[in-house]
Amino acid sequence: MLSSLVITVIGPDRPGIVSAISDKAVEFGANWTDSLMANFAGQFAGIVQLQVATEHADALITALRSLESPGMRIAVERGGAQVEGGANPPLRLNLDLVGNDRPGIMRSISSQLARRGISIEKLQTEVISGAWSGEQMFQMNARLLVPADLDTSELRSGLESLANELMVDITIDGVASV
DSSP states (O other): OEEEEEEEEEEEOOTTHHHHHHHHHHHTTOEEEEEEEEEETTEEEEEEEEEEEHHHHHHHHHHHHTTOBTTBEEEEEEOOOOOOOSSSOOEEEEEEEEEEOOTTHHHHHHHHHHHTTOEEEEEEEEEEEOTTTOOEEEEEEEEEEEOTTSOHHHHHHHHHHHHHHHTEEEEEEEEEEO
């Protein structure tokens, strides 16, 4: 049987952080299944999902936690069962947004999604320099899990109204069952 481990790491960025985690994973026969990592203001921030034989999970957790050092924090949690499929599997949608940067964009979008019972499966945001204007542009890419019984045309309409209010461009695509 396999156990899923979710590891979060944050600390001053330096070469070798990912290598140290992957060395521990290999040492215990774990498979690296998913990850997101970035450097934010000189700090390394990462989240990794590993799958490992259940009998090796506790030893791997101990080994990963041994990588902590002053300023480098590592948290490890066992993953829960994923609920997918079933009688009414959720739909997976991709949501892309771009517009002039200003406070409150994420709050407006995330509130709109939460009110509809939509989960954010993956999210990436960044502020970039506009190609023509040089102004700061907020860019978001999200993968959403939408309840199967939610009217997607109503969702699109609500997000389009919000896009007009925020003066941003929103694109939604990829309606498919999970």
